[in-house]
Amino acid sequence: MTSSSKVYARKLEGKVAVITGSTDGIGLAIAKRLAEDGAHVVVSSRRQENVDRAVETLTSENLDVSGMVCHIGNAEHRKHLLATTAERHGGIDILIQNAAVNPYVGPILETTESQWEKVFHVNVHSTFFFTKEAIPYMEATGGGSILYMASGTAYVPFELLGAYGVSKTALLGLTKAVAQQLAEKNIRVNCLVPGIIKTRFANVITDNDTLHDLGLKATPMKRFGEPSECAGAASFLCSDDASFITGETVIVAEVYI
Template sequence: MLVKTRMFCKKIMLLLWRTNSHISRMYSIESKKVLDQQVALVIGSTHGIGLSIARRLAQDGATVLLNSRKQENVDRAVRELTAEGLNASGTKCHVGKAEDREKLVETALKRYGKINILVCNAAVNPFMGPLLETTEEIWNKVFGVNVTSHFLMVKLVVPHMQKEGGGSIIICTSFAAFRPHPYLGAYCVSKTAQLSLTQVLAMALQPMNIRVNGLAFGIINTSFSDVLTNTHEKKKEIMNYYGITRIGEPEECGGIASFLCSPDASYISGENIVVSGGSHVRL
């Protein structure tokens, strides 16, 4: 009887081990270093979605250059990633200023000698209210950062990607480009412009073996979206408006960005992929 009990216990233990191993494989991400030896320049990358993208690129083997308008944010983010054993450094940059953009590219080349990946994630939205109350100053600021600075960053980086035989560019936009919010007028229009920018750049850079894709993020749990979700009532209202059951997390944005920069996406360019928890199906 004792022998049979022991045999039964061993079978149960084996079954539990196999089950746990299967669950572990389902929910763990084993990096294959698909971006090994790649240098990634991620614009607006010291918090939220930008930092999560930078982290995932580094986890998959890339060396990442972080940047932000404030040096203390850069230092904090670099400490965070390097403490995780990731290859990352940073520098201060206001992407809306020409001299800062040029210095950023020069810094990347001086430190690493090349640029293979560019992620344009910087964005501003200084006003929430009726569209016709948007001032010319606010309109120009929104388009200056959200559209113009991205285009000019691409222009600076492309010649260096050409020297490497190609590269990958990601324009971070928003699903608000597909389904605008009446109180986010200038922001939504700028994000719609990014959709076209992505496609036109993809056509222009295809002969250079440079792929360009857009990621249209939905409502993600970051400080940027606090204005929409900082109270229970606002959160419920915005979720009902967009037809979603929960708010996304920044960590859910990095994987798709890394994929688009990897060899697995070598035949994907000019796409605007929506990462919004399914809200786009209600459009």
């Protein structure tokens, strides 16, 4: 029984999950759900104070969680996170790549070269190489599950988030490509596409009167989502309930596409 009085099947009992960008918003909600479902969850963020706060919050609910600083754009940080997790917890079964950046808000053709490079270095380049770096650990446990986090902007370009949206479109293709090769290693790769979710990251839409109204008009449920509404889908895709699902993208309350 969790603090929210919901009963979970603990379908991830015994699994070890690493989640990037998981000290706030959607990432934190997913970390909470996976822990409720029985996994030991390693949360991570670029800042130690954010990691400490998230770990304190989740462990106060009697959830099995630890944390570590990791800037996914830094290869040494990624390798340290994976190696330390495997050493401390006996392996890695799940990798959810939620961390992303968006250094520029505005028309895409006004994106500078440095802004473009930063978006693609973190959101695409680092996601790909983190996948490669995690494979040996998952092979050692007999398989695993990798989940990429894309965005509704991957399907429907949003004028003020142009470069970010293109980087998320790349993840749709990466999901398909990587899943084909990793299937033979019993490693599944899927992608989750949140709609407009009420997070600090989405403030550019939810806190702007004009964009707020446009966003609601484009959302079938006529409301913005909560981070927790992405968590169940993430847990499902990483569990044995989805053992025959790979290379797929699940859209959570997306805008019309």
